[in-house]
Amino acid sequence: MQVTPAELSDAVLAAVRDAVEAGELSVDVPTEAVVERPKNREHGDYATNMAMRLAKPAGKPPREVAEILAKRLRDVAGIASVEIAGPGFLNFRLEEAAAGQLARTIVLAGEEYGRSKAFQGLKINLEFVSANPTGPIHIGGVRWAAVGDALARLLEATGADVTREYYINDAGVQVDRFAASLLAAAHGEPTPEDGYAGQYIAEIAQQVVERHPGLLDRPRDEQFEVFRETGLELMKAEIKRSLADFGVHFDVWFSERTLHERGEVARAVERLRAQGHVYERDGAVWLRTTDFGDDKDRVLIKSDGMPTYFAADAAYYLDKRDRGHEVNVYMLGADHHGYVQRLKAIAACAGDDPDHNIEVLIGQMVRMVKNGQEVRLSKRAGNIITLDDVVEAIGVDAARYALARSSADSVLTLDVDLLTSQTNENPVYYVQYVAARTASVARNARELGVDRGAPEDFRPELLTHEKEGELLGLLAEFPRVVATAAELREPHRVARYLEELAGAYHRFYDNCRILPRGDEEVTDLMRARLWLNDATRQVIANGLHLLGVSAPERM
Incomplete structure (x- = not known):
């Protein structure tokens, strides 16, 4: 019996429901249960604070609630023990076979491991880069190219129907x-x-x-x-x-000019007028965006009869909604903070929910340094660094990984010397090296005649070493990391997870021999460890794919 964090979460919720039905607890059953790996492994494999969450509404001490839940959870297949700790934490220890089963699950799932249906049926328009078509993409746009495409991959991995869109500002x-x-x-x-x-x-x-x-x-x-x-x-x-x-492709290249040519700007003004938020003053047509948190009302049509950029923004938003996009994500540059509230006000004025139908993400500046000095000039573009310059300096994989591994709302420095070095200090090299090492182990195993064996012959209960447990625990976290990164629109969570996983694999590799030496007989433990090696390779590859980065078999 395999037990994953998601299955543990379901078991906790089932225990709450059972306790409520038995009359031992009088609470509303939560919609989710947080199950996490404790920082100190001596506290068990997983822990939940559910008892402390329920104590106040239940009118009982947390430890009493914990015991009510624990007596039910101790009967769940795959759970070896449930202990109550501190103010009411529930600490789980899994049966050794239950933990090890995950390696087989991952290998058999392949590219599907980590994917979910969390956003199944949600149609999302993701607009990113959208640099003016008057010059090459500069380094700020490069960041959104990497982060935007990674976010699209994450949302698709969680079931969303994503349209990648580039808005061409060709009318100004x-x-x-x-x-x-x-x-x-x-x-x-x-x-x-x-x-x-x-x-x-x-x-x-x-x-x-x-x-x-x-x-x-x-x-x-x-x-x-x-x-x-x-x-x-x-x-x-x-x-x-x-x-x-750079590995980035768009589904839609949307021309701003077409909004004017098709009369969509004029129609947008009338649609907003019908909603009751348009008025006229000083010969101009205004949208009353202050009703929805904007710092001032915005002009739609100037007194000379010409539409403003804001009018085109309104028409563009309505066009997206007319195309059936429920959630519309705008990924804008560091100098666009003032756009956040006005774009949300457009959604509100159109009768939509600005907290659901529209999201505005702001990315901070990026600088590139080489030999300790900031690189400022491009070979072709003069005073800006372009996407081609970045790729030429550090390569596609290093650029995409480095740009996606930090929160987009923080200023980022790309160190050319670091990102082209073959050292563990280079984060993309550190992760890709594990992809290559796991592939090398698998190749060497084949050359030595070591076969994982049939899935039904897998002996998960043999994976008892501390470093095997650490690695299995992190592999189990991958689906949750993917879902959280998609929900919070934070691809950097995947990169940081991969680096943690890479470290766990190195410790496993150093402490748990996988292949026989000399004439040594191949054991079931070696085969079990080969399953774990291959599972790690799969998760590293799946995670790197979400970032648009390759998982090399050789380095």
């Missing part, structure tokens, strides 16, 4: 500045004031000219239109290529 004045910069570069003229500089501008300008022979002989206004449209097309293609090389 920045696009005209981009076109003017290309036009100037093609004619060998200085970059216009507020224009875009960098080698990439000259490269794109040259590509536009090559695509349109005789372009520079046409009237200046016609040239401008060609540079704008073709330049945007080329820039978007480069952005797509750069992201694809």
